[in-house]
Amino acid sequence: MRRGAFAVPPGIYLDGNSLGLMPLVTRDLLERRLGEWSHEAALGWESWFGLAESLSPSIARLVGAGAHEVVATGSITSNLHSLLATLYRPEGEKRTVVATALDFPTDLYALRAWTDRLGGTLRLVPSRDGHTLHGDDLRAAMTPDVALVLLPTVLYRSGQRLDIPGLTAAAHAAGAVIGWDAAHSIGAMPHALHDSGADFAVWCHYKYVNAGPGAPGGLYLHERWHHLTPGLPGWWGNDKTTQFEMTTGYRKAPGAGAYQTGTPSILALTALQGALGIFDGLNLAEVRERSLALTDHLIAQVDRHTPELQVVTPRSHDERGGHVSLAHPEARELSRALRTLGVVPDYREPDILRLAPVALYNTEAEIDEVVRLLRTLLDSGEHRRTLTPASPVT
Ligand SMILES: Cc1ncc(COP(=O)(O)O)c(C=O)c1O
Structure with missing residues (x-):
C-alpha cells in the first residue's frame, strides 16, 4: 500500500511484527530535530x-x-x-x-x-x-x-x-x-x-x-x-x-x-x-483488508506447497491478527536457514516460525518466494546444516 514510503532492506522482510521498517520521512524529521538541537539547544x-x-x-x-x-x-x-x-x-x-x-x-x-x-x-x-x-x-x-x-x-x-x-x-x-x-x-x-x-x-x-x-x-x-x-x-x-x-x-x-x-x-x-x-493518510479498514489478503495468500501457499508446516494461526478472519505462525519441529533451523537466504522471518520457542506480511509494504510475490524457499529447504534438508545463530529479536 505504501512500499515506496519505506526503506526496504535487501532480501525479503517478513518481521514487521517485531520491528517495522523505517519510513523514509523519519530520517528527514530526525535531521530537522537534530538541527533544532544543534542551533537552539535548551x-x-x-x-x-x-x-x-x-x-x-x-x-x-x-x-x-x-x-x-x-x-x-x-x-x-x-x-x-x-x-x-x-x-x-x-x-x-x-x-x-x-x-x-x-x-x-x-x-x-x-x-x-x-x-x-x-x-x-x-x-x-x-x-x-x-x-x-x-x-x-x-x-x-x-x-x-x-x-x-x-x-x-x-x-x-x-x-x-x-x-x-x-x-x-x-x-x-x-x-x-x-x-x-x-x-x-x-x-x-x-x-x-x-x-x-x-x-x-x-x-x-x-x-x-x-x-x-x-x-x-x-x-x-x-x-x-x-x-x-x-x-x-x-x-x-x-x-x-x-x-x-x-x-x-x-x-x-x-x-x-x-x-x-x-x-x-x-x-x-x-x-x-x-x-x-x-x-x-490511510483508511484503517483498507489496511486490515490488505493484511487479511496477504495472510490469506500465505496460508493458501503453505497449505498447497509446504503442508508439513502446521498453520496454528486461526483461519477465520475474525480470529486472525496480522501474522501467520507455522509450527514445525525444525522451525528454529528453518528460520536460521531463511536468514542465510536473505529472508528475515521470526522464530519463537520452541517450534514456531512467525511470518508477518505487512499491509503497508509486503507483496504476494515475496510470500511466494519465501514458500518456495521453504519447500526447497524441506526437500534438501539444507536447513539442518545451517549454523548461523539467530539474533535476538523482540
Ligand atoms: C505482546 C507483547 N507485549 C509486550 C512486549 C514487550 O514490551 P515492551 O515494549 O515493554 O518491551 C512485546 C514485545 O514484543 C509483545 O509482543
Missing part, C-alpha cells in the same frame, strides 16, 4: 514541550479512542506497571487478576509483581491446544472474585485475535476492570477501544506502526478513570500549565497525559511522528 524545548500530546490525535485514531484518552510514553512494561498501580485495587474477596498462559512474559512479570505486593492471586487461563485460547475458558475465568483482567488483542505467538468488545463486556459483567495488550494489533487493524468500553490498553509503536527500535510505547485510559491520580506519578504527567512552577504538590494533567512520568525522548517521539504521518 531553547528547543519551547517547541518540543508538547510533542507527545501533539501526536495523540493520530494515535487515538489507530486505537479508536478520544485524543484525551491516549498518550505516547514509556514502554508496554512500564505503562502496565503504571496502570496497575492505579487501577488494581483488590478489596475483600475481590483480588484475583486474570491473564493467560500464552501472554507475553513481561505482562505476567508486571501482573505478578502487583498481585504479590497487594496480596492477590494471578489466574492464568490455560490453552487447550498450546497455541490459542478458547472464549469459553476466558469467560469462565471471570468469576466474582476477579478484580482485573488483562488480555492480548492478538496473541504474540499464534497470531490469534480475541474478541475485544465481547470479552470486555464479560469482564464488566463480573465487576472487573479490563485492559488489553494491543502490541500485535495496533497499526494492523482498526480498533474501537472507547466504544468497546475497555478500561485501559497498552501497546508499542515499534511493530506495525514503524516508529523505530525502542520507540515510545502508548497507553489508553478510558475517560471514566480520568479522575484518578496515577499510581506512579512523575513531573511530566503534571498539568502542563503548571509543570514549571516546580511546586511540591503534584497537579495531574487532564486525561491520559497524566501517565507520563519523566522527560520523554524527543528524538524517539520524532520517529513516532514520522510513522504516524503515514497512517494519517
Whole structure:
C-alpha cells in the first residue's frame, strides 16, 4: 500500500511484527530535530514541550479512542506497571487478576509483581491446544472474585485475535476492570477501544506502526478513570500549565497525559511522528483488508506447497491478527536457514516460525518466494546444516 514510503532492506522482510521498517520521512524529521538541537539547544524545548500530546490525535485514531484518552510514553512494561498501580485495587474477596498462559512474559512479570505486593492471586487461563485460547475458558475465568483482567488483542505467538468488545463486556459483567495488550494489533487493524468500553490498553509503536527500535510505547485510559491520580506519578504527567512552577504538590494533567512520568525522548517521539504521518493518510479498514489478503495468500501457499508446516494461526478472519505462525519441529533451523537466504522471518520457542506480511509494504510475490524457499529447504534438508545463530529479536 505504501512500499515506496519505506526503506526496504535487501532480501525479503517478513518481521514487521517485531520491528517495522523505517519510513523514509523519519530520517528527514530526525535531521530537522537534530538541527533544532544543534542551533537552539535548551531553547528547543519551547517547541518540543508538547510533542507527545501533539501526536495523540493520530494515535487515538489507530486505537479508536478520544485524543484525551491516549498518550505516547514509556514502554508496554512500564505503562502496565503504571496502570496497575492505579487501577488494581483488590478489596475483600475481590483480588484475583486474570491473564493467560500464552501472554507475553513481561505482562505476567508486571501482573505478578502487583498481585504479590497487594496480596492477590494471578489466574492464568490455560490453552487447550498450546497455541490459542478458547472464549469459553476466558469467560469462565471471570468469576466474582476477579478484580482485573488483562488480555492480548492478538496473541504474540499464534497470531490469534480475541474478541475485544465481547470479552470486555464479560469482564464488566463480573465487576472487573479490563485492559488489553494491543502490541500485535495496533497499526494492523482498526480498533474501537472507547466504544468497546475497555478500561485501559497498552501497546508499542515499534511493530506495525514503524516508529523505530525502542520507540515510545502508548497507553489508553478510558475517560471514566480520568479522575484518578496515577499510581506512579512523575513531573511530566503534571498539568502542563503548571509543570514549571516546580511546586511540591503534584497537579495531574487532564486525561491520559497524566501517565507520563519523566522527560520523554524527543528524538524517539520524532520517529513516532514520522510513522504516524503515514497512517494519517490511510483508511484503517483498507489496511486490515490488505493484511487479511496477504495472510490469506500465505496460508493458501503453505497449505498447497509446504503442508508439513502446521498453520496454528486461526483461519477465520475474525480470529486472525496480522501474522501467520507455522509450527514445525525444525522451525528454529528453518528460520536460521531463511536468514542465510536473505529472508528475515521470526522464530519463537520452541517450534514456531512467525511470518508477518505487512499491509503497508509486503507483496504476494515475496510470500511466494519465501514458500518456495521453504519447500526447497524441506526437500534438501539444507536447513539442518545451517549454523548461523539467530539474533535476538523482540
Ligand atoms: C505482546 C507483547 N507485549 C509486550 C512486549 C514487550 O514490551 P515492551 O515494549 O515493554 O518491551 C512485546 C514485545 O514484543 C509483545 O509482543
